[in-house]
Amino acid sequence: MKSGHLRAGRVVEDFEKRFAIAVGARFAVAVNSGTAALYLAYRALLKPGDEIIVPDFTFIATASMALAVGAKPVFADVDPETFTLDPADVARRITRRTRALAPVHLYGHPADIAALARLARRHRLQVIWDAAQAHGAHYGSRDVGSFADVVCYSFYPSKNMTTGEGGMLTTSDPQFAAEFRLARSHGEVSRYRHIRLGFNLRLTDFAAALGREQLRRLPAAIRARQRNAALLTRQLEGTPGILLPRCVGPVGHAFNLFTLRLDSDVLNLSRDEFQEALLRRGIETAVHYPTPLHRQPIFRGFGNDRDFPVSVRLAQTVLSIPVHPGLTERDIARIAQAVRETAKTAART
Ligand SMILES: Cc1ncc(COP(=O)(O)O)c(C=O)c1O
Numbered sequence: 001m002k003s004g005h006l007r008a009g010r011v012v013e014d015f016e017k018r019f020a021i022a023v024g025a026r027f028a029v030a031v032n033s034g035t036a037a038l039y040l041a042y043r044a045l046l047k048p049g050d051e052i053i054v055p056d057f058t059f060i061a062t063a064s065m066a067l068a069v070g071a072k073p074v075f076a077d078v079d080p081e082t083f084t085l086d087p088a089d090v091a092r093r094i095t096r097r098t099r100a101l102a103p104v105h106l107y108g109h110p111a112d113i114a115a116l117a118r119l120a121r122r123h124r125l126q127v128i129w130d131a132a133q134a135h136g137a138h139y140g141s142r143d144v145g146s147f148a149d150v151v152c153y154s155f156y157p158s159k160n161m162t163t164g165e166g167g168m169l170t171t172s173d174p175q176f177a178a179e180f181r182l183a184r185s186h187g188e189v190s191r192y193r194h195i196r197l198g199f200n201l202r203l204t205d206f207a208a209a210l211g212r213e214q215l216r217r218l219p220a221a222i223r224a225r226q227r228n229a230a231l232l233t234r235q236l237e238g239t240p241g242i243l244l245p246r247c248v249g250p251v252g253h254a255f256n257l258f259t260l261r262l263d264s265d266v267l268n269l270s271r272d273e274f275q276e277a278l279l280r281r282g283i284e285t286a287v288h289y290p291t292p293l294h295r296q297p298i299f300r301g302f303g304n305d306r307d308f309p310v311s312v313r314l315a316q317t318v319l320s321i322p323v324h325p326g327l328t329e330r331d332i333a334r335i336a337q338a339v340r341e342t343a344k345t346a347a348r349t
Contacts, residue, residue, distance in 0.1 A: 034154025
């Protein structure tokens, strides 16, 4: 604030450089939301009429930004263990019009990057990874932000790092990076000279200053999330009717969310009743997401329940319990005890 420069300037540039280095990408381009990042990525990689395969079980923006650029989101089902795109179902939905895939590293668990990248190569598709919930997540030895073609991040307050509102694109393709920079700022190449249609999707120096500090703290925040996840897992293992999140494949899970699945064969409470019971015990939880995308009014006609059995089931059974770095071991013990006691009371005998 003392510098007097609140718009995008040197701090944004510095934040971008540090972010690119942190994730192992050549370029990072900051924007003012994760939605803006997806919009710019789709706009650069898709043409009107192209199809892009997206998970049926994710936040709306992964799919709606395809509509925003005139492309068609084609939903695919997800894997019940990892909550991320099921490569076999993706393969079934590829057509002549398919141009790209948009896998989501949901809750911080990386998608099956090896299988999806293989599919993309075989069918000459581009990949836009939605890493809005996966800052600090790894696949093999690599950060998820280093994969081709483009990775999109959000810095919304509930994410692993925040700038209030904000987002980032990472890529190793200089042409994409140049395109994103132009489009985020009125297609301007020099002062008041505009060579392309563009927008104002810039991050401010003010927000980038927050981002730099958050990035510095990210490794410790991820370690705390992973420690909390391990404690919750240990204390909840074997609880009737509670299925715990697992790491599948060579993944470093960033645990943006710790999401349980409730087994309705075992519990005589619905997910919503279970959530209310926890709230009565003082434990706030959340549902990500209660509605599969094909059921959203905006996507009427994009598919039926029988096309997405896993996504439909997850929307009815998932429940995210607190895992954020601010929790103490006592908080975790209290959360785990509330879940265990609620489950035991609700277990069918
Ligand atoms: C998976 C996913 N994609 C995209 C977004 C959009 O990000 P933002 O809210 O910053 O626009 C979010 C977060 O809200 C998200 O969780």
